[in-house]
Amino acid sequence: MNAGLQFEFERPQSLAELGARLAQLSAAGADYVLAAGATDLMPQLKLGLRSPQRMISLGGLSELRGIAIDGDGRCRIGALTSLATIAADTRLQALHPALTAAVARVASAPIRSRATLGGNVLVDNRCSFINQSALNRAAHRPCFKAGGEVCHIVKSAQRGKLPQCQARFVSDSVPVLLLLDAELRLWSPRGERRVALAGFHHDDGIERHDLARDEVLVAIELPAPTGRRIDYAKLAVRANLDFPSLGVALGLRAIDNDAFGELAVALTGIGTHPGHWRHRRADFPSAAAMLDAAVAAARDFAASYDQDFFPRDYRKRMIEVFIRRAAARLGGAAWT
Ligand SMILES: Cc1cc2nc3c(=O)[nH]c(=O)nc-3n(C[C@H](O)[C@H](O)[C@H](O)COP(=O)(O)OP(=O)(O)OC[C@H]3O[C@@H](n4cnc5c(N)ncnc54)[C@H](O)[C@@H]3O)c2cc1C
The missing domain is CATH 3.30.43.10 (Uridine Diphospho-n-acetylenolpyruvylglucosamine Reductase, domain 2)
Known part of the structure; x- marks a missing residue:
């Protein structure tokens, strides 16, 4: 065995x-x-x-399961709630349609019926050198993530200097949760704490997040909706089973009917941790300039390597395509 x-x-x-x-x-x-x-x-x-x-x-731990929504629309999703339950919840579909759509894109229906939201927030980073059979891995020297002394992606990487490992962050739910200002409720024998999801993940494929070894993610909490419209799009080879080669969440907050006060972007699948930026309309001469800045920030963030089915340049180019398409879907004529 x-x-x-x-x-x-x-x-x-x-x-x-x-x-x-x-x-x-x-x-x-x-x-x-x-x-x-x-x-x-x-x-x-x-x-x-x-x-x-x-x-x-x-x-x-049944206390870690279930979805509670209060009168103001604040949600508490138990970390053990399955992705299938979240995708099918009609209250969440109405309140946070981008979240239910994003989790419905994870893996396949049988996997979603077991997979949990907590596990999705904490899912391990992936790399084409490590997520392989032992036979395949034996063809290379063990990399840092396998306990060795080399990164096959970035040869100059050094032990102790982050990012030591370039394994990709691949959660489909996290970009949307970031735009929803999610907080994580964590529990350990030493007590409870609550942290913002923004900043929880680290710039490294091995030391991936702030969870202590004996800590448990108990729940993911979402504040009352702020009126931000959110779109999530995923680049993957197949409609089912594939991790995101790139995932882009885009959020727009309206200040009046057709003017947007803020544009937010979050990425997955393209770096060691989720990229996440917010741009205030007041800081730009036009809505189009704000959108250009969002594209530039996302392209600068994306240290894309050849560790995926799609070539690195293609994935990097698709960041702009995905952001502009999502902006058009959500904002229509607001950008012209
Ligand atoms: C074929 C295949 C395709 C997949 N496709 C996708 C995809 O498209 N998108 C995607 O995002 N994921 C994908 N996954 C990965 C995985 O199915 C999901 O990320 C899933 O949500 C993980 O949840 P889980 O409950 O199964 O986590 P587990 O496997 O149980 O745990 C994942 C990690 O989190 C830790 N953990 C989990 N829950 C807690 C908790 N409450 N407190 C503390 N630590 C915890 C575990 O120790 C482990 O390190 C795929 C997996 C497979 C096998």
Whole structure:
């Protein structure tokens, strides 16, 4: 049997039980991994990319499941809520249609029925050198993400100097969640904290985010809608199963019927972390100049490498195409 698939399995039934167990395991320096839907995790174990001694399933924590929406439209989505549940929720479809559309583009229907929103926010970064079979990986020296001393994408990368690893950030939900000003509720045996999603992800394919080892993502919270219209478009080879080669969320906030006070852009699939910018109309002589600035910021951000089905130059060019198309869909004649 693959070494990655030999592990002890535990399924605590409450956060209190999980907390006691995590405190024990941390004190003993034990090797464990937390699993939600495991749709990202299991392929990694099967490929031998990770081989934890213990898997702790979060599946028994019913308090981490469900969607609550208050009278003002503030949402709390439990981290263990499946993407299928979110995509099918008619309240969310009405309140945040870009979010339900984005999660409906993840993977395939069977995967979405297991995959969770929390797991999607925390999904591992990918690279064509590491997300391969052991046989394929053996053709190269182990890279930093495999515990080695080289990045096959950027040869000058050095241990300890970020970004050490160029594996791509690939979550489909995060760009839209960023434009919705999402906050993350995190819990550990040491207490609870709440952080903005903006800034949570790091510029590195290995040290990907701010979650401590014994911390659990409990919920994703969205403030009351601000009137921002959001569009999400994904570049992928197939309509199903493919991670985003590029994902672009664009948001426009109106100041009156056809003038936009703010333009926001968030990207996935094109760098080590999600790119995210906001431009205020008041800072530009025209709406068209604001749109040009958004395109320029996104193109500057995109350190696109040949680690995907689509060539790097094509993906980079498509950033502008996607931003301008989304702006036309949302803003119509506002840009002329
Ligand atoms: C064929 C295939 C296609 C895919 N296509 C896409 C795609 O198009 N777009 C996309 O975004 N993803 C895609 N995925 C990846 C994955 O299915 C999704 O990102 C999914 O949402 C991950 O959620 P999960 O619950 O299965 O996470 P898991 O696999 O359980 O966990 C993912 C990571 O997050 C950690 N984690 C999960 N939940 C918590 C929590 N509550 N607290 C602390 N840590 C936690 C785990 O320890 C692990 O490191 C694809 C996967 C496959 C196999």
